[in-house]
Amino acid sequence: xxxxxxxxxxxxxxxxxxxxxxxxxxxxxxxxxxxxxxxxxxxxxxxxxxxxxxxxxxxxxxxxxxxxxxxxxxxxxxxxxxxxxxxxxxxxxxxxxxxxxxxxxxxxxxxxxxxxxxx
Numbered sequence: 001x002x003x004x005x006x007x008x009x010x011x012x013x014x015x016x017x018x019x020x021x022x023x024x025x026x027x028x029x030x031x032x033x034x035x036x037x038x039x040x041x042x043x044x045x046x047x048x049x050x051x052x053x054x055x056x057x058x059x060x061x062x063x064x065x066x067x068x069x070x071x072x073x074x075x076x077x078x079x080x081x082x083x084x085x086x087x088x089x090x091x092x093x094x095x096x097x098x099x100x101x102x103x104x105x106x107x108x109x110x111x112x113x114x115x116x117x118x119x
Contacts, residue, residue, distance in 0.1 A: 012048035019044045 019041040023031060031041055053060050053067070056074075061067040 012044060012051045015044035016041065016048055 019038065020026075020031060022040065023038055031037065050060060056070055061070070
C-alpha cells in the first residue's frame with residue numbers, strides 16, 4: 001500500500017485525537033456521554049467508521065447486524081486459521097526454546113512495597 005493511501009486511512013483517526021484535544025481537559029466519560037458528545041468528535045468518529053467499513057467490505061455496512069456478522073467471520077478466520085496440531089507444535093517449540101525467559105525471585109522488599117500499594 002502506498003504511503004498516500006495509508007495516510008488517507010489514518011487521517012480519520014487523527015481527527016478523533018484532534019477533536020479530543022480541542023475539548024481538553026474534558027474526560028473520556030465527558031466526551032463520550034451520548035447526550036453531550038461534541039459534534040466535531042461525533043463527526044470524526046463517523047468518518048473513521050466509514051473508512052474502516054470501506055476497508056472491510058468496500059462500502060458502508062447496511063446495519064449493525066451486517067457489521068457484527070463480518071466481525072465474527074473475521075474472528076473465526078483468525079482463531080481457526082491454523083490446524084490444532086500446528087498450534088500444539090508451535091506451543092511445544094516455545095516450551096523447548098533455549099532462549100526462553102527464566103523467572104527470578106522478586107528483589108528484596110518488593111513484596112512489602114507491593115503490599116503497601118494494594119492497601
